[in-house]
Amino acid sequence: xxxxxxxxxxxxxxxxxxxxxxxxxxxxxxxxxxxxxxxxxxxxxxxxxxxxxxxxxxxxxxxxxxxxxxxxxxxxxxxxxxxxxxxxxxxxxxxxxxxxxxxxxxxxxxxxxxxxxxxxxxxxxxxxxxxxxxxxxxxxxxxxxxxxxxxxxxxxxxxxxxxxxxxxxxxxxxxxxxxxxxxxxxxxxxxxxxxxxxxxxxxxxxxxxxxxxxxxxxxxxxxxxxxxxxxxxxxxxxxxxxxxxxxxxxxxxxxxxxxxxxxxxxxxxxxxxxxxxxx
Numbered sequence: 001x002x003x004x005x006x007x008x009x010x011x012x013x014x015x016x017x018x019x020x021x022x023x024x025x026x027x028x029x030x031x032x033x034x035x036x037x038x039x040x041x042x043x044x045x046x047x048x049x050x051x052x053x054x055x056x057x058x059x060x061x062x063x064x065x066x067x068x069x070x071x072x073x074x075x076x077x078x079x080x081x082x083x084x085x086x087x088x089x090x091x092x093x094x095x096x097x098x099x100x101x102x103x104x105x106x107x108x109x110x111x112x113x114x115x116x117x118x119x120x121x122x123x124x125x126x127x128x129x130x131x132x133x134x135x136x137x138x139x140x141x142x143x144x145x146x147x148x149x150x151x152x153x154x155x156x157x158x159x160x161x162x163x164x165x166x167x168x169x170x171x172x173x174x175x176x177x178x179x180x181x182x183x184x185x186x187x188x189x190x191x192x193x194x195x196x197x198x199x200x201x202x203x204x205x206x207x208x209x210x211x212x213x214x215x216x217x218x219x220x221x222x223x224x225x226x227x228x229x230x231x232x233x234x235x236x237x238x239x240x241x242x243x244x245x246x247x248x249x250x251x252x253x254x255x256x257x258x259x260x261x262x263x264x265x266x267x268x269x270x271x272x273x274x275x276x277x278x279x
Contacts, residue, residue: 015061017080017164018052018128019155024200026258027235028058030270030278031198034233035064037277042196042230044069046189048182049201051077056198060174061167065196069176071185076124078179083121085177089169093162095122101156106130129155183216186224195230203237218242222249234271246271254278 012028035042042065047056050070060068072078083092095118099105110127114120168175178185182201189195201216218241225232226249236242238255246253252275255267270278 013058013061014054015057015164015168016052016054017084017125017161017168018054018077023052024055024198024235028055030256031055031059031233032062032064034272034277035059035196038196038231040194041065043067043194044176044192044196046185046195046197047071048185048197048199050081050177050182051200053081055200057168057171057175060171067174067176069178069185071178071180071182073179073181075179076120076127078177079117079120080124081177082179083118084165084168085172085175088118088121089165089172091118092121092125093165096125096165097158097162099126099158101130125161129161183221183224186221186228189230190224190227191229193229197225197228197230197232199225199232199234201234201236203239219245222246222251225249226251232272236269236271238267238269242269242271 012025014025016023035045045056045059045065045068047053047069048071050056050072053068053070053072056068056070059065070081072081080092083089106126109123110130112123114123182199186197186199199221201218201221222245225234234251243253246269251271252273254270254275256270256278258268
């Protein structure tokens with residue numbers, strides 16, 4: 001695959017229930033190629049900044065790993081994963097299926113403090129689907145016109161979301177979810193050789209606008225990554241400070257074409273030990 005060829009995300013099965021800003025659906029074909037280039041199949045595919053978890057889920061459903069581990073610090077996003085994987089997926093799917101969308105109904109859900117984990121997960125799905133661009137950070141506004149002028153309904157596909165949730169639940173024995181700090185998890189598993197890590201942290205430029213937990217120690221992350229025994233792939237914004245960190249730690253870099261949420265072609269940065277497979 002040419003790195004200047006933009007992936008048609010419509011051709012990639014959408015496994016995640018999230019509509020995620022900075023989502024990595026476009027990266028899935030490249031990660032498939034990466035894993036197939038490795039001499040040994042990974043025992044565990046790790047996403048320490050899981051978010052929507054699209055890549056780890058895709059590798060599991062594609063049969064390219066037997067197990068995937070998702071780590072997420074955001075409590076609301078974590079609530080969704082915990083509900084899906086801990087036995088309440090059907091209840092969440094039914095709530096989504098029966099919800100009648102209106103501005104008042106959406107605002108009522110978002111303005112009411114959840115009383116349990118299931119309520120928190122449902123409100124998170126509503127927020128993710130109804131707020132502009134899928135942005136989860138506080139202060140994001142609801143969609144107005146939406147896709148094709150459909151407003152709030154433009155990103156609400158109840159039957160599709162229901163099926164995605166049930167499909168993920170069917171694989172729950174092969175998915176480990178941890179509500180916690182991705183960098184700390186990488187430290188804990190750095191000595192394991194039979195894992196692969198997709199490291200997709202909040203980016204240096206847009207992170208604070210998009211995510212609730214955007215402040216991370218980027219140099220510290222590079223330092224921890226340099227000690228990982230298994231293989232890894234990092235994705236970052238193509239920014240000079242990031243390139244300098246990659247150079248400092250002796251990592252290989254490669255720019256790759258992708259489309260943002262406004263359908264503009266941009267380049268993002270892949271970072272790894274050896275990226276010959278992507279060229």
